[in-house]
Amino acid sequence: MSNMASLPVEAVLFDLDGTLIDHDAAAEEAVTTSFLGPVDSPSLERDRVVRRWRELEAWAMDRYLAGELTFCEQRRLRITHLADEFGLGPWSDEQADAWFAQYLTRYEDAWRTYRDVTPALDALTAARQQLRLGVITNGDADQQRRKLKHVGLTSLLQHVTASSEAGAAKPDAKIFLTACSELQLQPSQVVYVGDRLQTDAEAAIAAGLHGIWLDRGDAASVTPVPHIRTLTELAPLFTQLMTVRRSVKRAV
Structure with a gap:
């Protein structure tokens, strides 16, 4: 994550199934x-x-x-x-x-969020109120939006990029770049979190975003990709990033 220190991260996007919804x-x-x-x-x-x-x-x-x-x-x-x-x-x-x-x-x-979802999202917005949150998901857009509505996340995760509308699916870089374009942000300004190492985290990094792997399965894989075991670890990681950014800007 050290290469993120001088970048203005403005959005955190998530995979949906397996990351936010069980x-x-x-x-x-x-x-x-x-x-x-x-x-x-x-x-x-x-x-x-x-x-x-x-x-x-x-x-x-x-x-x-x-x-x-x-x-x-x-x-x-x-x-x-x-x-x-x-x-x-x-x-x-x-x-x-x-x-x-x-x-x-x-x-x-039976749609339910994982227990760590609400605390993690609350912590992120508390750390930075203007942070934009959203979803990049493979699947049918209507169904995926219904999931967000059913679990009460629509108002918080307002940006949704679904493969059925983007014309591409993860791990294709196009779907990640489409999300960034819709947010009017550069890929380097966006963090992406997902539970699949290759399809989510590594693909996001290849597209120029900052990919983070959510290893819910405790796979203990050796990988240079930044990874967390639970979403509650995300806010401290993001807060650390923003603290480093401020320090770099003061030094400049």
């Missing part, structure tokens, strides 16, 4: 109740469904982000594959859409 917990709750039913199921079966659902989600979303599928098509692909693999046979588009509508209701009801 997508995995919401998806796990939704798929187990929708696919296995509300009754207790053997833990092994639940684990198999959840694990395979996450794999199918990553695979289908990659194809959507690459432009190979529409958002609706990637949803259908996920559940039709899951149903077939667990012995429920081929499903029509109508069956897939009906199931996914039920899944979405449960998924949206």
